[in-house]
Amino acid sequence: MRLQSTRHQSPEVGFKEAIFRGLPPDNGLYLPVEIPTLSSSFWQYCDQLNFQEIATAMACGILQGSIPEKELRALIFKAMDFSAPAVKLHKDLYCLELFHGPSMAFKDFGARFMATTMSYFLEQSGEKLNILVATSGDTGGAVAQGFFGVPGISVTILYPKGKVSQVQELQLTTLGGNVKAIEVNGTFDDCQALVKQAFLDEELRSKYRLASANSINIARLIPQSFYYAYAYAQLKHLWKDLVISVPSGNFGNLTAGVMAMKMGMPVSYFVAATNVNKVVPNYLESGEFQPISPSIPTLSNAMDVGNPSNFPRLLALFNGDVEKMRAKIKGFSFTDEETKLGVKELYESYHYLACPHTSVAYLGLKKAMEMDGGEHAGVFLSTAHFGKFLPEMESILGFSPELPEALQISGKKEATEMDNTYAKFRAYLTQHLI
Numbered sequence: 001m002r003l004q005s006t007r008h009q010s011p012e013v014g015f016k017e018a019i020f021r022g023l024p025p026d027n028g029l030y031l032p033v034e035i036p037t038l039s040s041s042f043w044q045y046c047d048q049l050n051f052q053e054i055a056t057a058m059a060c061g062i063l064q065g066s067i068p069e070k071e072l073r074a075l076i077f078k079a080m081d082f083s084a085p086a087v088k089l090h091k092d093l094y095c096l097e098l099f100h101g102p103s104m105a106f107k108d109f110g111a112r113f114m115a116t117t118m119s120y121f122l123e124q125s126g127e128k129l130n131i132l133v134a135t136s137g138d139t140g141g142a143v144a145q146g147f148f149g150v151p152g153i154s155v156t157i158l159y160p161k162g163k164v165s166q167v168q169e170l171q172l173t174t175l176g177g178n179v180k181a182i183e184v185n186g187t188f189d190d191c192q193a194l195v196k197q198a199f200l201d202e203e204l205r206s207k208y209r210l211a212s213a214n215s216i217n218i219a220r221l222i223p224q225s226f227y228y229a230y231a232y233a234q235l236k237h238l239w240k241d242l243v244i245s246v247p248s249g250n251f252g253n254l255t256a257g258v259m260a261m262k263m264g265m266p267v268s269y270f271v272a273a274t275n276v277n278k279v280v281p282n283y284l285e286s287g288e289f290q291p292i293s294p295s296i297p298t299l300s301n302a303m304d305v306g307n308p309s310n311f312p313r314l315l316a317l318f319n320g321d322v323e324k325m326r327a328k329i330k331g332f333s334f335t336d337e338e339t340k341l342g343v344k345e346l347y348e349s350y351h352y353l354a355c356p357h358t359s360v361a362y363l364g365l366k367k368a369m370e371m372d373g374g375e376h377a378g379v380f381l382s383t384a385h386f387g388k389f390l391p392e393m394e395s396i397l398g399f400s401p402e403l404p405e406a407l408q409i410s411g412k413k414e415a416t417e418m419d420n421t422y423a424k425f426r427a428y429l430t431q432h433l434i
């Protein structure tokens with residue numbers, strides 16, 4: 001497998017180098033030079049396979065020998081020992097539940113694949129590694145759990161102070177050990193900018209080995225494409241063209257869906273469903289990419305991203321052509337009031353408890369399907385368990401749903417508070433990196 005930068009100003013690299021570098025030197029994003037189409041028989045018979053088997057077939061296809069097939073299979077079965085069921089709510093309306101991993105968010109697929117793959121390579125070399133990651137809520141918890149206790153790896157998580165839910169904060173601040181948290185006085189975009197600056201700091205990089213666990217790292221993104229194929233496999237029996245609605249913030253999730261499409265997954269189109277941080281829906285409408293700064297705090301906090309870092313990758317997958325993107329992605333955005341109504345509607349119409357992010361995806365799908373006259377089958381992605389947002393659920397629904405055991409976290413929060421300037425962050429890193 002060869003990967004190139006979206007800016008084409010850096011040398012091509014192999015999979016191992018791409019995942020340990022995170023970002024190419026020209027500050028673009030790595031994308032596979034070739035995304036192979038899987039055989040038509042795979043897509044024809046994928047409904048006979050379970051999630052892990054589909055994941056293995058896709059990984060073998062895209063990684064093209066970067067990890068020997070037998071070892072890759074073992075690695076996938078170890079990392080992703082949970083599934084992604086498509087739950088039927090109504091005729092032709094499905095919810096793809098992506099919250100059955102340890103942190104109860106879709107980020108577990110990428111974080112656990114990445115942790116397992118990195119330790120596979122590190123075991124071979126015996127080197128040490130520092131993971132830097134920015135989170136607006138869900139990535140942090142998944143990365144904390146995925147990398148907790150992994151020998152030779154130290155993790156630093158940055159999150160915006162006061163802008164993540166209580167459960168999300170506890171998930172990323174209570175493990176201790178090799179996982180450290182920094183609460184930044186600022187937004188998620190500030191956290192992301194600090195991390196990116198560290199990656200471009202050649203002096204720092206000459207002393208410490210740094211890697212990213214955000215979806216800017218291709219190893220986070222590739223495994224997210226597996227559950228799209230599994231959604232297709234589960235809905236194939238409907239014999240209808242599929243619309244997939246993706247709740248979107250940093251746009252890694254949708255990018256992974258487009259990669260699955262490039263591997264041959266049949267899909268009519270995707271919906272990019274956002275909250276009022278609607279940079280991509282605006283782009284689809286106007287053709288202008290205008291980051292929102294600062295990002296606007298909303299009920300669907302994990303999607304409060306004003307400058308989605310995967311956008312260049314998404315655009316590159318459509319050869320930089322907005323018309324090609326428009327043919328495959330429809331963008332819709334929703335206010336918090338609409339999001340609340342979506343949570344209520346899902347509960348009252350289908351007895352389905354959905355978090356605010358999932359509600360945004362549902363609303364996007366509903367709008368798209370109303371516009372295309374109900375010709376399609378639709379699936380919306382549920383990116384996190386509602387238990388991560390219990391106070392919000394309670395105020396919307398008027399009762400408090402039960403909190404699953406995995407989210408009943410009793411540890412004590414430990415985080416270093418910091419302003420959003422690089423000098424402070426750099427000083428912290430030079431004291432804590434391994």
Ligand SMILES: N[C@@H](CCOP(=O)(O)O)C(=O)O
Nearest residue numbers: 135136137138139214215250
């Ligand atoms: N929504 C994310 C923001 C970071 O996105 P990532 O997919 O690039 O890690 C979060 O929950 O932290």
